[in-house]
Amino acid sequence: MQNKIKLAKIISKIENEHPDTEKILNDVWHNVGSAYRIGITGPPGVGKSTLVDKIALQLSEQNLKIAIVSVDPSSPFGGGALLGDRIRMNELSLNPNIFIRSLATRGSLGGLSVKTQDICDVIDSFGYDIILIETVGVGQIELDIVEASDITTVVLVPESGDDIQSMKSGLMEIGNIFVINKSDRDGANSLETNINSMLQLKKQYKNSNDYDIPVIQTVATKNKNIDLLLEHILRYKTKLKQNNDWFLARKNRIENKINELITTHLLENFWSDERKSIIQEHLKKSNYFDNTPYQIFHKLLNVK
Numbered sequence: 001m002q003n004k005i006k007l008a009k010i011i012s013k014i015e016n017e018h019p020d021t022e023k024i025l026n027d028v029w030h031n032v033g034s035a036y037r038i039g040i041t042g043p044p045g046v047g048k049s050t051l052v053d054k055i056a057l058q059l060s061e062q063n064l065k066i067a068i069v070s071v072d073p074s075s076p077f078g079g080g081a082l083l084g085d086r087i088r089m090n091e092l093s094l095n096p097n098i099f100i101r102s103l104a105t106r107g108s109l110g111g112l113s114v115k116t117q118d119i120c121d122v123i124d125s126f127g128y129d130i131i132l133i134e135t136v137g138v139g140q141i142e143l144d145i146v147e148a149s150d151i152t153t154v155v156l157v158p159e160s161g162d163d164i165q166s167m168k169s170g171l172m173e174i175g176n177i178f179v180i181n182k183s184d185r186d187g188a189n190s191l192e193t194n195i196n197s198m199l200q201l202k203k204q205y206k207n208s209n210d211y212d213i214p215v216i217q218t219v220a221t222k223n224k225n226i227d228l229l230l231e232h233i234l235r236y237k238t239k240l241k242q243n244n245d246w247f248l249a250r251k252n253r254i255e256n257k258i259n260e261l262i263t264t265h266l267l268e269n270f271w272s273d274e275r276k277s278i279i280q281e282h283l284k285k286s287n288y289f290d291n292t293p294y295q296i297f298h299k300l301l302n303v304k
């Protein structure tokens with residue numbers, strides 16, 4: 001419990017960009033790297049939280065330490081948890097093997113993956129074996145989560161069949177495992193057929209011999225097929241380790257993080273008062289057509 005409180009405090013510091021963040025991350029770094037990071041995404045209300053809870057409970061029975069991070073893109077509140085989620089969080093956090101935390105994005109989607117990554121690094125360093133990252137699949141945010149995770153699980157429901165065509169380039173692209181939750185409702189089988197034929201097409205198009213992407217029907221509320229889903233999730237980890245992809249994912253994250261730090265640093269240094277006033281001058285209506293963006297760009301670069 002003591003450790004959980006300590007972890008929660010550190011996460012708040014990172015979330016709020018506290019000046020200690022850099023030191024915290026430097027201090028924990030040598031203990032980072034072994035947690036399996038599982039992204040769970042999908043449209044609103046498909047049962048992601050219910051699934052995550054069941055997965056966490058099953059794994060905790062195997063005496064694994066599980067952290068749940070829910071990234072809430074819409075919540076304007078600090079901490080980001082809705083009332084229902086808070087109750088749920090209280091229940092789960094009584095389990096000594098489960099740590100649960102919700103993160104609000106506060107309207108700024110940019111940099112979410114990096115922040116989530118920093119937070120996952122700290123959780124990892126606290127000895128958690130598995131980190132479940134839940135987020136609603138809405139464009140950029142789901143891509144951020146793909147970057148922060150080792151595996152992406154896309155959750156759909158039988159009704160998703162209607163808009164599956166439009167999902168071709170979104171959720172369909174990022175799943176390493178597909179879950180059709182609420183399969184107690186009509187349409188689960190035909191959605192499964194649809195997803196499988198789409199995945200087949202994708203495979204032919206890419207001419208890849210990749211691992212077959214599983215499509216699993218679950219009923220989260222009744223614990224149905226959670227064990228099967230877990231089996232696939234854990235099998236994927238073995239595959240990642242065999243292919244060296246486990247290491248590659250970590251290497252990519254470090255590279256992205258460094259790039260992000262450089263970009264932030266350069267931008268902050270670039271926008272001196274003088275440069276800001278030059279650009280404002282050029283953007284005045286009366287000067288609008290005098291210079292092209294390229295010309296202004298070079299002018300700004302040449303300011304000492």
Ligand SMILES: Nc1nc2c(ncn2[C@@H]2O[C@H](COP(=O)(O)OP(=O)(O)OP(=O)(O)O)[C@@H](O)[C@H]2O)c(=O)[nH]1
Pocket residue numbers: 043044045046047048049050051136181182183184218219220221222
């Ligand atoms: N019938 C049925 N209902 C389910 C199932 N899984 C979850 N639900 C219900 O669906 C509702 C939404 O579940 P959540 O787990 O909160 O869904 P979510 O995807 O996390 O929702 P957001 O985080 O708001 O996007 C709840 O009322 C659940 O009890 C299922 O397999 N079958």
Ligand SMILES: [Mg+2]
Pocket residue numbers: 048049050134
């Ligand atoms: Mg949820």
